Amino acid sequence: MTDDAIANEIGQRIEAIRLKRNIGQDIVAHEAGISRETYRKLTAGKGTLVNVIAVLRVLGELDRLASLIEDVRTSPVQLAKMQGKQRIRATVTRATPPVPEHGIRTPIGKPTLIGGPKPDKDDSW
Incomplete structure (x- = not known):
């Protein structure tokens, strides 16, 4: 069925x-808070969802929309697939990375880029 046909069928129902x-x-x-012309358009399949809800509430048939209001539950198969990928805790790295022989690293672990290794300070005065 097309969207218009479905809307028309809902209006007829x-x-x-x-x-x-x-x-x-x-x-x-009047009870739904809409005009009579709006009600006629609704029954012809040209109404808004808000008006459909209001009319169904007046007619005492709001429970017909219950399946749309319920939470979408995840299937047990989908839950089982997700369990393998679910993180339990964050990982912590405990070992410090080795310093390569070709350069000196800064305190945050990045190599110095200009001038190579810095000379040691001369503190013999």
């Missing part, structure tokens, strides 16, 4: 519920 309950269009529209 709302109208059928209203007729089954023997309630006038103007009463349903």
Whole structure:
């Protein structure tokens, strides 16, 4: 079915519920807080979701949307797949990385880039 056909079918079902309950269009529209013309458009498949919810609430059929309101549950198979990838705690590296022989590293572990190794200070005065 196309989107328009589905919307039209929903509108027809709302109208059928209203007729089954023997309630006038103007009463349903007034109770839902919409105009009668808006109600007619809704039953023709041209309404908004907010208006559909309001009309279903007036007709006492809001539970028809319950499956859309419920939380989407993850399947047990999907949960099992996710368990292997779920982190339990962060890893901590305990060993310091080795200093390469070709250069001196700064206190944060980066090699010096200009001038090579720095000479030792002369503190013999």
